[in-house]
Amino acid sequence: MIVMTTDTRTEPSTTADERAMLEGFLDYHRETLIMKCAGLDDAQLRTAALAPSELTLLGLVRHLAEVERYWFREIMEDEDLPDLYSTEEDGDRDFHVTAQDTWAEAHATWLTQVADARKVTEAHGLDDLSLSRGRGGEPFSLRWILTHMIEEYARHNGHADLLREHIDGVTGE
Template sequence: MNGRALDENAGMTKQRTEPATDADERSMLEGWLDYHRETLEMKCAGLDDAQLKTASVEPSELSLLGLVRHMAEVERGWFRKVLVGDDPGPIYYSEEDRDGEFHLTDADTWDEAYATWQAEIGIARRNAARFTLDDAGEGRSKFTEDPINLRWIYTHMIEEYARHNGHADLIRERIDGATGE
């Protein structure tokens, strides 16, 4: 195989857990979302800040650190703003810089981005626990005025992570040749 596998050879000890094949719907959705969250974390494991800031290919600014910051924003948007109607504002972007999460500086670190992302995941889990899958969120998406239920949000989040984990695969391979699921 070309490159290194994303396993113990690449300093990756975190394991992902697939949901049980006979899980109920909610457990399955939450399980697959956590699986994809863990996948992004695995793609970043064992790299230093400089590597995590390495862009995929010019002119793109897409990096692993930028993806983690982006997913913190996405978690915040769907599980806070749309689901519970809380709008704490953006973390990394602004009206002036709509892609601010991808515009990294020397001051941006993995420790800060990871802590922020994990905090947003924790809030997402607590907020989601208050709703059934069929419950419509109390807020609205910027994409539609239609109510969006928790089932849709979970499904969208799985899609969002899966798409960006594909980006993360390619970025990680470019950084150190590591490949894997």
């Protein structure tokens, strides 16, 4: 077993106010995802290491770029945006990577979506409600969206842990 030795993530504050704590944990989980991908080449990032699952690290980054865009821009701001990767023919295209899909593109797209999400977050209070509604017609508070995003990243970072260990033996938090 090879253990990750360089951990450059920013630990969330243990005494911050609610907003700083939520943003801190979300950033921590964002950084965790990228750390899980560090040092791998495109072929490794496209490797579905846990058969029969098709899940890959590159697919996770693409998926979370879509999720950032969806919750912060489409739901919170009610922007009408096309999906980044998914199509009508393949609703899970973000996960379905091909030999042509690269880390450079996926990472750049993810960085853009995170930057956009931060702008939306900065423009709202935790109690502000989304302009778009959920399936049941309910709005979402920014607090709910931040909490949901932490959950989304935490779940997928667990997947990333397992994928990374199977790809090259690297483990770590």
